[in-house]
Amino acid sequence: MADVMSATVYVTYEGTPDSRFDRSYYVEHHLPLVMQAWRRYGLESVAAFFPLQMQVGTIAICECRFRNETAIEAAFGSPETPEVMADLSKFTDLAPTRWRAAAF
Template sequence: MTFTAVVVYPNEPDTTFDTDYYLQTHMPLVAKHWGPAGLKSWNVVKYDRDLAGTSPKYLIAATLVWESEEAVKAAVSGETAPIIFGDIPNFTNKQPVTLAGSTIGSQEIS
C-alpha cells in the first residue's frame, strides 16, 4: 500500500508563485533528495477555477506518492529536509498546507 502526501499552496490576493521555478527546479530537487528515501512519484496540478467556475482556494497542489508512511516521516525529518523546505521562499511567499494518508482504494478507468 502506498502513502500519499499532498502539498497545496493558498491562492490569496497577495500570493506570488513562480510556477516555472517550481516545476524546473524545486520538484527536481525534491525527486533528487527524496527519491532515494522512498518517494515513488509526484505530480503537480495548477488550479484555474473551482467547479463552480470561481477563483479556487488553492493555486497549486503537488501529490507525492511514497513507498510507506515511514519513508515520508523519515524524509521530512531527515538531513535533506532543510534543503527542500528552505527552497520554498524561492518560488512563493506562502507556506503550504500539507495533508497525508494511506491510499485505501483506486481504479483505472479506460
C-alpha cells in the first residue's frame, strides 16, 4: 500500500554560515532543473526551505514530493539524474543528504 500513496524525499545541506550555498541559483535554476528532469517520472512538486538565521547545521532543505515510491526510484535511476547532480557544483561545495519520509 505504501507504493499507492505519495512519497517525499528531503534533501538537506549541512554547513556553516561561511559555507558556499547560492540560494538564488538554487531556487531560480536548480529546482526548476530538478522539476523538468523528474516530472515525467512522477515528481509532483519541489520546495526549498532555509533557516531564518544562519548557524552551524542545516542551511537548506528541499522537499521533493513524488507520486509514489516507484516514481522516486524511476527519477533517481533516470538518464537525467547525472545532469541534475552535476548542477550541484554551480551553487555549493556541500554534499547533500537524502531522506525519505513517510506520512503517519
